[in-house]
Amino acid sequence: MDVRSWILLVGWLVGWWLLWRVPLVGEGRDGRRRAGRDLGSGGSIGGDDRTMLPSTVALGCSVIVPARNEETSLQNLLESLRRQRVRADEVIVVDDQSDDDTARIAEACPGVQLVSGTPVPAGWTGKAWACHQGVQRSSGDVFVFLDADVVLAPDALEVILDARRDRGGLVSVQPFHLMRRAYERLSALFNVLGTMGVGSASPGRGGSARGAFGPVLATGRTEYDLIGGHRSVRGDIVEDIALARCYRSAGFPVHAFGGGEIVSFRMYPDGLGQLVEGWSKNFATGASSVAPLRLFLIGFWLTCVLVSVQSVIEALVGTSSLGWFQLVATYALFAFQIGAMLRQLGNFGSLTAAMYPGPVGIFLVVFAASVYLTLFRRRVRWRGRSVSLSGARRWSQAAVRTDE
Numbered sequence: 001m002d003v004r005s006w007i008l009l010v011g012w013l014v015g016w017w018l019l020w021r022v023p024l025v026g027e028g029r030d031g032r033r034r035a036g037r038d039l040g041s042g043g044s045i046g047g048d049d050r051t052m053l054p055s056t057v058a059l060g061c062s063v064i065v066p067a068r069n070e071e072t073s074l075q076n077l078l079e080s081l082r083r084q085r086v087r088a089d090e091v092i093v094v095d096d097q098s099d100d101d102t103a104r105i106a107e108a109c110p111g112v113q114l115v116s117g118t119p120v121p122a123g124w125t126g127k128a129w130a131c132h133q134g135v136q137r138s139s140g141d142v143f144v145f146l147d148a149d150v151v152l153a154p155d156a157l158e159v160i161l162d163a164r165r166d167r168g169g170l171v172s173v174q175p176f177h178l179m180r181r182a183y184e185r186l187s188a189l190f191n192v193l194g195t196m197g198v199g200s201a202s203p204g205r206g207g208s209a210r211g212a213f214g215p216v217l218a219t220g221r222t223e224y225d226l227i228g229g230h231r232s233v234r235g236d237i238v239e240d241i242a243l244a245r246c247y248r249s250a251g252f253p254v255h256a257f258g259g260g261e262i263v264s265f266r267m268y269p270d271g272l273g274q275l276v277e278g279w280s281k282n283f284a285t286g287a288s289s290v291a292p293l294r295l296f297l298i299g300f301w302l303t304c305v306l307v308s309v310q311s312v313i314e315a316l317v318g319t320s321s322l323g324w325f326q327l328v329a330t331y332a333l334f335a336f337q338i339g340a341m342l343r344q345l346g347n348f349g350s351l352t353a354a355m356y357p358g359p360v361g362i363f364l365v366v367f368a369a370s371v372y373l374t375l376f377r378r379r380v381r382w383r384g385r386s387v388s389l390s391g392a393r394r395w396s397q398a399a400v401r402t403d404e
Contacts, residue, residue: 004307005326011304012333014297015341018196022344023207025173025257026159055087058161062140063088066130068096070148071105072269078109080151086158089140094130096120102148113137124234131239132230143224147215149269150175153262160263164218167207169252170244173216174198175265176258177346183272185352188359190279190366191345192338196298197290200256201344209256210248210291214240215265223252241289258344280370308334309357 063081067074074093081091093106094115106114115137120129131145144160164171174195179185195201200209217240227246236242244254259265268275290298308330315327339353352359 004311005330008304008308008330009333011301011307012337015301015304015337017202018294018297018301019192019201019341019344020203022174022195022201022258023205024260025163025171025263027257027260055085057089058086058142058157059089060141061088061090061144061157061161062134062138062142063091063144063146063157064131064134064138065091065093065146065148066096066127066134067093067098067102067106067148068126068130069098069100069102071098071101073149073266074102074105075109076151077146077148078106078112080153081157082109082111083154084152084157085155086161088144088157090138092134092137094134096126096130125237125239128230128234128236128239132234135224135229141221143217143219143221145217147265149265149267150215151264156259156262160216160218163255163257164220167253167255169219169223170212170247170254171218172209172212172214172240172244172254172256173218173259173263174213174256174345175215175263176260177348178264178266179347180266180269183275184266184268185348186272186359186362187267187275187279188338188342188348188352188356189363191348192341193298193302193363195341195345196301197294198256199291199294207255207257209254210244210294211256211289212240212244212254213256214238216259216263217243219247223247223250226250227252238289245289276366276369279366305334305338305356305360309360312357 065074065077078091078093081088090113091111092113092115093102094117095103095106096117097119103114103116106112115133117130117133120126124132134145135143142161142164144157160171160173177187177191179187198209198211198213199205200207227243227250230239230243232246233239233242247254268278311327312331315324335353335356338356339350342348342353
């Protein structure tokens with residue numbers, strides 16, 4: 001083999017270290033596994049009240065759902081919460097000034113406390129402000145923050161609460177990504193790189209992580225108050241990573257798990273524009289929070305993936321110095337690896353892995369847009385809001401000085 005082939009092989013091995021196996025929340029509990037597709041058929045858990053399991057109440061647990069323009073997703077989450085084997089003591093939905101039917105849906109759901117959010121103050125992001133308002137109205141000793149597009153299997157809340165009790169600190173869960181349309185699979189590389197960056201999927205980590213997954217966060221009120229709550233990350237676009245940093249700085253453990261068959265979501269159901277807007281608003285910012293060595297290794301692996309694509313292109317135009325066997329073997333190795341990673345993260349399918357140059361191309365375009373928005377324009381847009389990163393940075397620095 002030539003030098004390029006050896007470098008690609010090393011990069012391929014590095015990829016396995018970065019994302020070897022996603023630890024699943026509640027792994028090892030009897031009766032935990034269920035058919036994952038039941039979570040997401042049509043995007044919701046179906047059935048009527050006859051399917052409801054006997055329930056107990058998790059006293060002292062407050063579920064807080066920040067929701068802005070979530071009329072297409074919120075109902076599915078609230079139905080799944082209603083069918084939990086162990087229910088929260090209270091479910092609080094904070095309507096973050098939606099201009100759709102989000103508030104009406106929450107208000108119509110029995111047992112849900114609707115909080116009408118107030119305008120976002122200067123220096124806050126919308127999600128951090130919504131979560132903060134939910135906490136102010138809560139009475140629980142344990143908080144479970146859920147994004148509105150999450151769907152839970154009947155034992156999921158019990159499993160999440162058990163994990164928080166056993167691990168302490170901050171416990172986060174990345175839901176299994178369920179997709180129904182072809183464009184949604186273009187999120188493939190973002191899912192892989194995001195999981196690599198958090199760090200919990202490397203060998204021997206056991207879920208211990210540097211970062212956190214924002215869709216599901218569980219923590220005790222005591223730890224939350226000690227790190228300053230969402231006030232300490234009020235200006236951070238990627239508030240989950242910022243929260244994890246605060247917990248680690250205060251000496252509390254941070255764990256990140258995959259949702260497997262009990263926690264799922266459909267991330268960007270409203271079209272390719274939503275997907276591009278969602279990933280471009282935070283990916284470059286999130287990358288800057290990854291540990292330097294891990295960031296270097298992720299960059300090295302990604303470069304090797306790009307070179308494998310480049311080699312195929314060179315072969316097609318007749319400029320490659322590699323033999324066809326080496327080209328095919330290299331491409332097959334990376335396709336197999338990416339497929340093994342994606343199977344742990346969502347229903348991306350084997351075809352997505354086999355055609356990985358497509359998601360790679362989308363990643364490059366969106367990441368370039370994210371760098372431009374983050375470093376040059378200093379402004380991002382999400383859910384109809386424009387957020388200034390310059391103002392966010394000033395408030396974040398002030399929060400750090402206050403905490404110190």
